[in-house]
Amino acid sequence: MSAAEKQPAPVAPAEAVPTESAANPADNADNADNAGNLAAPVETEAQKPPAATEPRTPADTKEAAPDATPIAQLWSLAEAAGHPEVWGVNLADPETHVPTRIILQKYLNANDGDLARAKDQLAKTLDWRAKMRPVELTKKVFARPKFDGLGYVTRYVQEGSTEPEGKEVFTWNIYGGVKSIDDTFGNLEEFLEWRVALMELALQDLDISAATKPITAEYDPYKIFQVHDYKSISFLRQSPQVKAASTETIKVFAQNYPELLKEKFFVNVPAIMGFVYAFMKLFVAPKTIKKFHPMSNGGNLALEFGESKVPSLEEKLPTEYGGKGSALGEQGQQTLLK
Numbered sequence: 001m002s003a004a005e006k007q008p009a010p011v012a013p014a015e016a017v018p019t020e021s022a023a024n025p026a027d028n029a030d031n032a033d034n035a036g037n038l039a040a041p042v043e044t045e046a047q048k049p050p051a052a053t054e055p056r057t058p059a060d061t062k063e064a065a066p067d068a069t070p071i072a073q074l075w076s077l078a079e080a081a082g083h084p085e086v087w088g089v090n091l092a093d094p095e096t097h098v099p100t101r102i103i104l105q106k107y108l109n110a111n112d113g114d115l116a117r118a119k120d121q122l123a124k125t126l127d128w129r130a131k132m133r134p135v136e137l138t139k140k141v142f143a144r145p146k147f148d149g150l151g152y153v154t155r156y157v158q159e160g161s162t163e164p165e166g167k168e169v170f171t172w173n174i175y176g177g178v179k180s181i182d183d184t185f186g187n188l189e190e191f192l193e194w195r196v197a198l199m200e201l202a203l204q205d206l207d208i209s210a211a212t213k214p215i216t217a218e219y220d221p222y223k224i225f226q227v228h229d230y231k232s233i234s235f236l237r238q239s240p241q242v243k244a245a246s247t248e249t250i251k252v253f254a255q256n257y258p259e260l261l262k263e264k265f266f267v268n269v270p271a272i273m274g275f276v277y278a279f280m281k282l283f284v285a286p287k288t289i290k291k292f293h294p295m296s297n298g299g300n301l302a303l304e305f306g307e308s309k310v311p312s313l314e315e316k317l318p319t320e321y322g323g324k325g326s327a328l329g330e331q332g333q334q335t336l337l338k
């Protein structure tokens with residue numbers, strides 16, 4: 001079946017309308033209160049991650065006092081958990097280690113400042129990371145025929161800037177480029193590993209380990225743009241494999257990567273597949289849906305970034321997306337492939 005590429009997409013070209021669909025507990029921070037608010041910058045030299053990556057044992061750690069701040073309580077939980085890193089950041093005392101404060105604050109933000117829920121989510125993330133070993137996955141070699149051309153990371157920086165706003169990181173999923181559903185999505189575990197590896201590469205570019213500016217419930221510049229490109233899709237129905245892969249990815253990402261999405265663009269959506277958008281939204285938290293932007297024409301994507309602090313960001317994007325930069329295949333980083 002040929003793709004319905006040339007037809008206009010039936011979805012609104014600008015803001016997606018939030019729905020009251022089934023909410024995922026994660027990533028619901030827009031109205032977060034100030035619990036654990038860390039507005040004051042911390043001037044310390046503890047930005048460097050500690051060298052040790054050995055799992056801690058519960059015996060090494062102390063219980064947080066009941067009147068400890070939410071951040072201190074989350075830190076006690078992390079210390080006791082036995083897995084030493086999150087998103088490539090080796091966790092250390094958030095009193096002095098800004099990157100750890102940022103991560104713990106994101107777990108609070110994702111749960112509207114609700115400490116019990118933040119603890120639960122963080123504990124699950126630490127468990128999942130101990131089992132999944134996502135940092136190791138960035139060194140894993142994936143099968144080229146299954147994944148080549150389907151995922152990229154790009155990073156754009158303002159020269160000389162040390163501000164977090166002076167950097168934009170993008171992940172690109174070119175799902176329209178999938179040649180065989182069976183090859184790419186047939187083995188769900190392998191697909192998830194590849195998708196997680198791509199996310200971890202983006203996190204390496206985001207480089208929270210080097211961050212010096214704490215975040216608050218309202219201010220958080222450490223986030224990633226995401227693009228899904230459905231151009232030239234060669235299958236117009238959602239197969240069970242695609243449904244399984246997408247719903248599982250959404251679940252895993254909402255649980256383990258909270259507060260990392262800046263905005264998400266769905267480009268070149270074939271008109272005939274507009275229904276998929278409505279279906280996928282059922283699995284996504286309403287506050288995340290607010291960040292979604294379906295667009296019929298991928299060539300207009302660059303217009304969305306005129307306000308970035310990174311100068312001429314729109315020109316740096318690939319020409320295919322309305323910029324003047326080289327093709328994604330040239331400027332983007334893929335997972336390791338063979």
Ligand code: HEM
Pocket residue numbers: 173175178195228230233235236237238239242245246247249250264266269270273274276277280281284294
């Ligand atoms: C049959 C072709 C398609 C494939 C193979 C596919 C694949 C995927 C996958 C693997 C995900 C998981 C999230 C991720 O990887 O970031 C996803 C999410 C999603 N897809 Fe698709 N998709 C297809 C068609 C569509 C179409 C036509 C739309 C319409 C706009 C759409 C909208 C979405 C939405 C809204 C999400 C949720 C994103 C999120 O929560 O981050 N998909 N898709």
